[in-house]
Amino acid sequence: MQRLVKIEMSLFKDILSGISGIFSGSPYRIILSAENKKFYLNAYKGAGAIPFAQLLNKYPQLGDLSVWVNYEKGGTVIPLGNLAYVKKELARLISEEQKNKPEIVIPQEIQQLKPSKMPAGFEIRYSWNDSEKAIQPQLRGEYWGEGTYVSENSYWNMPGFTENDDLWLRKNKIRGQEILEFLRAILPQWQRRSLPVQSEVVLEAEPACTIKINRVRIDSVTCEALWRVNPGSIAEIPSLAGYIIAGSSLGEGFNPAGLPLQTESGQALVEEYIPKTIEKVNEFLLQQHHLGMLDMFQPS
Structure with missing residues (x-):
């Protein structure tokens, strides 16, 4: 991103430094620029922008460039794969000895950009x-x-x-x-x-937690929460209901925070926690479409 900012800042410097040249030399200018991950071929007459087609009418020798550009609503776009060909053609025009040829401005950052093979180790x-x-x-x-x-x-x-x-x-x-x-x-x-x-x-095939109900009484439930991941590292995914992330493991589950299910050896749920626990478990089962298991967690 910083490199794109440098390219765009360089473009503005070239425009400002070349204003005097507009009046001392050819009034037509071609400026390459980069914006929003696209390269543009900009045409000017004096200080005003003109369509690229108008420039072609003035300089028919630029006709070969039309093969390498696309005409879009935002301007004349140079596909990245064609950038080297456009620069080569513009360099040829610069080297020609002819009167009233257009001024051509290519910012240094764009001039230095070269095609290459994918770097070793790119990932x-x-x-x-x-x-x-x-x-x-x-x-x-x-x-x-x-x-x-x-x-x-x-x-x-x-x-x-x-x-x-x-x-x-x-x-x-x-x-x-x-x-x-x-x-x-x-x-x-x-x-x-x-x-x-x-x-x-990594998307895990098994849920993060298995809840085993050992004993149910009127005022308490004794159960085991068997965690496949560290429960302290679990975070819910707001955009994906019924799934949690724990380190690099992503899978079905819920955040145990606030529920007395932290031990592996068995935990008695007192009366005030039972509705909250059942609600949380039912919510998870509904999200995962395990409708057949809902009866296990309904109060009798």
Whole structure:
């Protein structure tokens, strides 16, 4: 992100430093810029922006550039994969000896950006962000879409990328039901295709806790809470009801905080806690569609 800010700041400096040149030389200018993870080819006459087509009418020799750009509502976009070709064509125009040729401004940061192979050891690692309550990717560089990554002075395409991957690679936060879809389907599929992705978060097949009812009396219930994870590390996932996260383990369960189910050796629930405990357990069973077990926890 800092690199993009530098590119944009450099662009403004080039615009300001070149204002005097507008009046002393050609009134037409071509400026490359970067904004919102896109490169733009901007055309100007004097201080005002003009459509790229108008520039082509003035300079037919620029016609080859039209092959490498896309015309969008926000301007003339240079796909990242075509950036090297556009810079090469502009460099050729700069080197030509002709009168009244357009001024061409390419910020240094864009000029230095080169295509390369995917760096050795490049990896996208997904982990749980507790403050965001979401799974987030960690990687070197930034994803610019269509399987392309940008880092420092280079950019590259991820080998094996398909169009269906783009939606998930663009996600900076994975929440709600998308968590289950990602861990059950998307991540395993990527790993089968040998994409450079790993996840610290593991979807557990078994619930975090099993509650064993040992004895029921009028004013108390004796039970055992058998935890597969440290109950002190459990946190509920606000966007995914019925699931908890404990360290890197994600699975079905509930947060035991506030319930007297902390021991493994057996805990007697006094009368005031019974309704609260039954309500919590029933809520969990309903969320997981274990309707057949509800009768076990109904007062008689």
